[in-house]
Amino acid sequence: MNDLSHHEQAIELLQELGLKEYEAKAFVALTRLPEGTAKEISEISEVPRTRVYDAVRVLETKGLVEIQHANPQRFRAVAIDEAADTLRREYEDRTDSLRATLRAIEPAAPDEETEVTHEVWSLSGGTAITSRTRQLVDESDDEVVLVIGDESAYTSELRERLQAAGDRGVSVVIGITEGSLRERVERDLPDARVFVSGLEWLHSSAETGDETVIRRLLLVDRNTILVSSFHEDLGEGHEHEQAVFGRGFDNGLVAIVRRLMYTGLLSNVEA
Amino acid sequence: MNDLSHHEQAIELLQELGLKEYEAKAFVALTRLPEGTAKEISEISEVPRTRVYDAVRVLETKGLVEIQHANPQRFRAVAIDEAADTLRREYEDRTDSLRATLRAIEPAAPDEETEVTHEVWSLSGGTAITSRTRQLVDESDDEVVLVIGDESAYTSELRERLQAAGDRGVSVVIGITEGSLRERVERDLPDARVFVSGLEWLHSSAETGDETVIRRLLLVDRNTILVSSFHEDLGEGHEHEQAVFGRGFDNGLVAIVRRLMYTGLLSNVEA
DNA sequence: CGCTGGGTTCACTCACATAATCACAATAAG
DNA sequence: CTTATTGTGATTATGTGAGTGAACCCAGCG
Incomplete structure (x- = not known):
């Protein structure tokens, strides 16, 4: 990766971090x-000279640039780590406020009864999926x-959650x-039954160009399942994990997966 | 603060965290x-029904919402902490990338000689100012x-930096x-000379309605100064610290502040 | 003095992304 | 079959930001 694309990448990142194009380029x-x-x-950025002033002023108020009020004005960026810390902290503060604010709102729902059958939910993103996996095991x-x-x-x-489950x-x-x-x-789970294979087909489906693998497959109490797949989407590192999660013994999805898992299981289980 | 303004605040925060208006409201x-x-x-947000679908789909890809593909579709938000963590992490990753990317770029300047006289720089934001204070003491x-x-x-x-300075x-x-x-x-700095007052006027200027106080005033080697002021701007908690920082013994700003500080100092110093 | 030229600010146009509304297809309920 | 509800897509407004040029300010200089 050459330096030019570094520039562009930095500019993109800064924009994702909330700066405007000119601000990002100027920085x-x-x-x-x-x-x-x-x-x-x-000259070295692509920002029209007359707009450099606005952009830099904004950067100054964000604590990313210092201004020397002389003729002509001179500008300088703060150190890289300082800039990164400033930005990180800004967003940390925001997520903290968000947490607090949402907490203050939540209890505002007219709680209704809901039938708990046949649900199939889809979710995506590693963190969300990990979190639900944990919850289901618990x-x-x-x-x-x-x-x-x-x-x-x-x-x-x-591992800890699984151990805790085993313990109870x-x-x-x-x-x-x-x-x-x-x-x-x-070693981690001496009481668990561990089996290998029987499910190789879960892995990458090499015949299709599709770079998708099953990453987790969870069946809880024979009536709740979660399946997550991992896409190495697009040439770039744009990877993404997607999952579906279903409840209800007679839920079609649950039934199929239960069947599959027990099939792979029966032929390979070891005590 | 009632619940309605909590809503609005949460929506604003979410938008600052990169969500669109509809996405924020739906969440x-x-x-x-x-x-x-x-x-x-x-009904409970102000999002047109037909736009809820798009908004929620986006939220799902960000890991903030789960979707049940039924008729009608049902949606649910992930737990608050989970959402906050997801967002925080997203921005942490970005600032990390930024740090790395900028580092890869930096060495790209035709280093020139610059005269080091008479500079006056302005900067704002607590972190930036703290950082420069540290640097000047060092x-x-x-x-x-x-x-x-x-x-x-x-x-x-x-304190540590000041101790280090004293030690050398x-x-x-x-x-x-x-x-x-x-x-x-x-107690922290036994070798330092500490004086009180003589500079009370630095504090809030009660006569003007202006809520501005001098927060730090630093003079280094008689030729570099930094002055920061703190504005309790606007009714809301929109506070901001601003500073100027100047170099050069004969710099006018430096001269004035030097004079002031020694005035306050001479009349109050204790060994 | 008035001119000239760089530096700086401001106001304006244009394009694009997003908000808002509508029309229609699909589905379920009566 | 009718009707109401749900979901999708297309279309129209609106607002923000990119891009550009005019005006302003202030040197230095003829």
């Missing part, structure tokens, strides 16, 4: 110069069957597609 | 409901005079306007 320009005038900035009463399609899906937190009498069954994980899991 | 609506249909969301050779107008400006980090032979003089801080500072 990147100033990052390359120990200091600069409007003219200089305009609420298991009887049995947890989990197929781990990818080493990274087996986190230490998940839930039978834990773990399916693995890669051999490497097996030892670790067997 | 807040879902926060109040255990789950909801497009119609319900449209580069002191001979003398540091610091007036602390506000307890919060005396952080533990600053720099004479440290601290001015204080509130008595409460005095003990602490004298």
Whole structure:
């Protein structure tokens, strides 16, 4: 990756962090110069000279740039780490406020009864999916069957939750597609049943150009399932995890997956 | 603050965190409901029903909402903490990338010689100002005079820097306007000279309605100064710290402040 | 003095993204 | 079959930001 695309990438990032195009370009320009005038900035960035002033003023109020009021004015960017910290903190503060504000709102719903059958929900994003996985394991009463399609899906937190489930009498069954994980899991969860393969087809479907793998497959108490798939979408690193999660013993999706899992299980289980 | 303004505040925050208006409104609506249909969301938020679908789809890809594909579709928001964490993490990742990317760019400047005289820079934002304060104390050779107008400006980090400066032979003089801080500072910096008052006028100018106080006043080696003021701007908590920072013994600003500080100092110093 | 030229600010146009509304297809209920 | 409700797509407004040029200010200089 050459330096030009670094520029563009930095500019994009800054825009995602809430700066306007001119602001982002001006800041990147100033990052390359120990200091600069409007003219200089305009030359090495693509910002029209007459707009450099607005942009830099905004940057100053955000604490990213210092201004020397002389003729001509001179500008300089703060240190990189300082800039990054400033921006990070800004968003941290916002998420904190959001948390507090939402908490103050929430209890405002006319709680109704809802039938708990046949639901199928879809969700996406690693964090959301991880979170629901955890929750489902936690609420298991009887049995947890989990197929781990990818080493990274087996986190230490998940391990703890599984151990806790086992400790309260839930039978834990773990399916693995890669051999490497097996030892670790067997060591972590001595009471669990661990099996390998029987489900290789879950892995990448090499025939289609589709780069999709099943990452997690969870069946709880025979009536709730969660399936997540991982897409190595597009050439760039734009990867994304998607999942569906269903409830209800007679839910079609649940039924199918239950069937599949027990099939893979029966032919491979080891005590 | 009633609940209605909580809503608005939450919506604003979400927009600042990168959501569109409809997305923000729909999310807040879902926060109040255990789950909801497009119609319900449209009713309690101000989002046109036909737009709820798009908005919620976007929220789903951001990991903030789960969708049940039934008829009618049902939506639910993830837990508040989960949502806040998801958003925070998103921005943390971005600032990290930014840091890395900028580092890769920086060495791209034709380093020129610059005369180091008579500069006056302005900067704003607590972090930027704190950072420059630190830097100036660190580069002191001979003398540091610091007036602390506000307890919060005396952080533990600053204390360490001042101690370090003292240890390498720099004479440290601290001015204080509130008595409460005095003990602490004298204990922290036994070698420093500490004086109180003589500079009360630095504090709030009660006659003008203006809520502005001088927060820090720093003179380094008699030739570099930094003055920061704190505005309790506007009725709302919209506060902001602004500063100027100047270099050069014969710089007019530096000269004036030097004069002022030594005036306050001479009449009050204690060994 | 008035001119000239760079530096700076401001006001204006244009394009694009988003908000808002509508028309229509699909589905379920009566 | 009719009707109401749900979902999708197309279309029209509106507002924000990018891009451009005119006006202003203030040197220095003829």
